[in-house]
Amino acid sequence: MSLTVPGGVNVDFRVSELVDLYVDYTYVWVNNDLVDGAEHGAMQVYDDVWSHFNLGIKFKLGGNKIKKMVENFGLVTLQATPDPLEEKGDMVDVTITGTFPPKYFDKNAVMCFNTVLVTADGQEFPLKTMNFKGENVMGDGTLITWGEGGTFTYTDQVPYDAAMNVSDLVVAPVVYLNDGEAYESCGDALLEGKKAMQVDPVRKLADGVIHTSKFMKHTEVVDFAPDGYELETVVLQEATMYFPKNKFNFDKNLPLNKKEENNVALQNYITDILKGWDLKEVSINGWASPEGEETFNQGLSEHRAETAEKHVMKKLTQAAKENDFIEDQQFEEIDIMLTANGPDWNGFMQAVEASDIKDKAAIINVINSADQSKREEEIRNMILIYPELEKDILPALRRAEINVFTFEYKRPAEEIAEMSVTAPAELTLAELLYAATLTEDLETKRVIYSNVLELYPKCHRAMTNLAAVELADGNIDEALVLLEASDELNPESFETLNNMAVLAMMVGDYGDAKEFLNESKALGGDVDYNMGMINIYEGNYSEAVSNLSDAKCDFNLGLAQLLNKDYSAAENTFKCVEPKDAETLYLLAIAAARQDNKEMTLDYLGQSIKADPDVASMAALDREFLKYYTDPAFQALVNAQ
Structure with a gap:
């Protein structure tokens, strides 16, 4: 058995995408003398070694x-x-x-x-x-x-x-x-x-x-056309007393006093009081013709007003005696307002201008150009030249005007409300439309507005208002028919246009809704809230906050603030929203999560799940809580149901 130990190095250099330059060197050592097949005498080498060196170029001809x-x-x-x-x-x-x-x-x-x-x-x-x-x-x-x-x-x-x-x-x-x-x-x-x-x-x-913007609630604001009903209506009755030149005693035989229309007015200026209407106030204006001396005319106009006052008090006292339903103490407490106006220069100039006097332009020019202190004298001189001034112009200026203001009788609100459903034909249009404002019940409103349309089939206000009721009840088709009919009768109604926008929003047509709101605004409508909702839909969150700002404790305002990254304002808004439903608490949890407040996130989320257990499954997948997906406390909360 022998031991072999190899060694070496290899280096590649990339020249281009298709060409590499390579260098390698190899060295091998063996612990015996068998590799070369020879034994070496006294100087034998027992271990064999060998090595080699290579230099070359690699061409890449293929490869994927x-x-x-x-x-x-x-x-x-x-x-x-x-x-x-x-x-x-x-x-x-x-x-x-x-x-x-x-x-x-x-x-x-x-x-x-x-x-x-x-x-x-x-x-x-x-x-x-x-x-x-x-x-x-x-x-x-x-x-x-x-x-x-x-x-x-x-x-x-x-x-x-x-x-x-x-x-x-x-x-x-x-x-x-x-x-x-x-x-x-x-x-x-x-x-x-x-x-x-x-x-x-x-x-x-x-x-x-x-998808947090999709939490927007359909709390669109519908508009109701005005009913035109006045809770308090003040009615004026007028009469004029005419006086002889430079006198303040009332002479009923003067031609102007005998004139039928003036005589009838003097007889009837308290007829509303005789109907049982409450007296509000009486005002009397005394006047004099301007040809007399100014100081004298001032006093004369005051005395004429006082004469008229006596005439009024006499009629009121007599009415109280003859009619049990009239309480005379109301007349004792009344403060008749007397005004002594002195000479009626404006009345004189207007009368001359409206007259058939041939030289009226010259008369007006003389009066306008005369010194203030000499105007009376100029008139007296012109009377000699133009006798028609004394005959036709000046007598009507010597007067006292009587104005009697009374409160028109109104049915009690309870009576109007009852009659609007039991005897609508006995009420005026304004009373019927007013009756619908006295109830929050949608069905009662529907009955009243339907009664109006039976009696007044072309009343566009009733159509618009009934459409608002149908929208509030979710009856889109019924509302559409009414709004189209109302718009045909009166295309300039900002209430109708606003409600058409609401209908479009309810069916998801925000493009048309925005056009309707712009038209409504141009006609004077207040469309801020509804436009704010469209801003949320469009993703214009800062505009939404601005348009919804008047709503204060409102869910959609809080949503707009949340989406606009104004988390503190959003929290304050949601905290005052009533009632605190599951959605409100859920958005509070989102606001906390966006601020990396884990404790409040889990707290609000827990309250939301308690209010509506279905929230748990939604929260488990909501990307607003992505950072907590692996958190044990979060998982325990959303999987506890």
Whole structure:
């Protein structure tokens, strides 16, 4: 038996993709003298050795370069953002950045790069295909050089599907030698491409999909057209007393007082009080014609107002005596407002302007240009020239105006509410529409608005309001018919347009809804809340927060704040939302998770599961809690049911 000890070294130097330079040296030692077959006399050497040195060039004439690229695909760096993927605006956006290392991409190779969202149940949602090509490949594709490699950025989006909530974003490129063909898909390339191979196993790029925006509640605000009913209606009755020149005693035989319309007004200015309406106030304005001295006219107008006051008090006192339902003490407490206006210059100028006097322009010009202190004198001079001034203009200015304000009688609200369903024909349109506002019961509202439409079939307000009731009850088809009819009758109703937007939102047509809301806003509608909901759907979270800000303790406001990454504000909003349902507590858990607060995440999640046990299975797969998937406390919580 002999001992053999070999040794040596081998070095390869890559000159190019196809050529290597190699050097090797070998040395072998054996512990006997048998290798060379000879024994050496006195100077014999008992151990044999030998060695050799080689220098050469290797030419690579074959080999599967495609296979090598597939096997080394792990050297390609890929990063997907966001990770986890997130639904936003009903779409899932994907951005992938990648780097191919030097001396990886064969000059004659093509890589078909197709990312796919694969769901837990095997559904596939492919994104767009991107092709990379080597230096010798003509045609479309992103060039990647052999010597330097290359980088790329890939972006795409895919419509959101609820099945994506539990999914993986994966890629398994197909690599093949360029054969001059352009394939429609990676599948075709794998089947028909020259030496085509697919990366196996698939490479996971990201988890999918966060879908928190889909928690938005359908709390759209419907608009009700105004009922036009006045809880308090003040009615004015007027009369005028005319006086002789420079006097304040009432002479009923003056031509103006004997004029039928004036006489009737003087007799009837308290008829509303005689109907039992409550008196609100009385105001009297005394006037004088402007031809007299100003100080005298001021006093004269005051005395005329006082004469009218006596006339009013006499009629009120007499009415109280003759009608038991009138309480005279209300008249004793009434403070009649007297105003002494002095000379009625404006009335004079307007009367002259409206008259048939031939030289009225000259008269007006003289008055306007005269000194303040001389205007009375100018009028007196013109009376001599134009006697029609005294006959037709000045008498109507010597007066006292009586204004009596009363409160129109209103049925008690309880009576209106009852009659709206038992005797609607006895109520006015305004009363009927008002009656519907006195109840929160949708069925009662439906009955009242239906009664209105039977009596007033073209009342667009009743159509709009009944549609609002149907929307609140989820009756989309009924609401649509009513809104279309209302819009045809009055296309300028911002309430109708708002409700059409609500209907569109309820069926998921947010594009049309936004158009309707913009039209409603242009007509004066307050559409902020509903627009805020559309902002959430579109992924414009900062705008959503702004539009929903007036809602305060509102679930959708809290959701918008959460999605806008304003976690403190979101927590404060959710904490004041009532009632604290399972969804509100669940979103509080998400807010805590996004802030890496494990303790509060588990606390709120536990409360949510307690409120609704079905939450556990949802949370177990929700990518919002991805960081806790392997946490024992989290697993115990979601699997306890």
